[in-house]
Amino acid sequence: MERRSTTHRTSARIRIVGFMLGMAFAATVVGASRIPAGAGVLGADVAIVVAPTGELAVKHSGRVLAGTTLTPASDPATGQFTILDQTMFPLNVRVRGVPDMPGLDGTLWVELRGPDDQELFRGSLADFRDWTEEPVLLEPGVWSTFGLRAWIPGDVGPGYAGRMVQVDLGFRVSKAGSP
Numbered sequence: 001m002e003r004r005s006t007t008h009r010t011s012a013r014i015r016i017v018g019f020m021l022g023m024a025f026a027a028t029v030v031g032a033s034r035i036p037a038g039a040g041v042l043g044a045d046v047a048i049v050v051a052p053t054g055e056l057a058v059k060h061s062g063r064v065l066a067g068t069t070l071t072p073a074s075d076p077a078t079g080q081f082t083i084l085d086q087t088m089f090p091l092n093v094r095v096r097g098v099p100d101m102p103g104l105d106g107t108l109w110v111e112l113r114g115p116d117d118q119e120l121f122r123g124s125l126a127d128f129r130d131w132t133e134e135p136v137l138l139e140p141g142v143w144s145t146f147g148l149r150a151w152i153p154g155d156v157g158p159g160y161a162g163r164m165v166q167v168d169l170g171f172r173v174s175k176a177g178s179p
Helices: 002-032
Strands: 044-050 056-059 062-070 077-085 091-099 109-113 119-124 136-138 143-151 164-175
Touching: 044 077, 044 143, 062 143, 077 136, 136 143
Parallel strands: 044 164
Antiparallel strands: 044 062, 056 077, 062 077, 077 143, 091 136, 091 164, 109 119, 109 143
């Protein structure tokens, strides 16, 4: 009987040690696989995309501006796109942006600059739904680069946090010299 009791005590001690080692291993694995803390700021995400049309070719179509975690304190997101007049005559081109959701219409601001760095549009995303007032003259066979900026101005409330929007650029094309 004495021998069985000693074996039983040894077995119990081994189980306790094994349990403690298992708990230590599990705690190590959980601690090592934690996701690091973020910056604690939830901003807005914006993507501006462009696609070719019948008259215009686009160099690197698709996403031309990507801004993540935009806040009033963050730097503006920037991008650019390059288009080509594929016709045999000069074209007047007007641009607009059509967002997929209205959540950032009054909060997100956009600036569009033309090939000669002239400001074609600067204002809220809601106003960017309208065609630019002044057309850009594109010559046939010439690539023209446009610049974009998007930002959250400093005087907005917290309504931008966690919002996302994709803005599709549209082009209204007419022959130069026609209305």
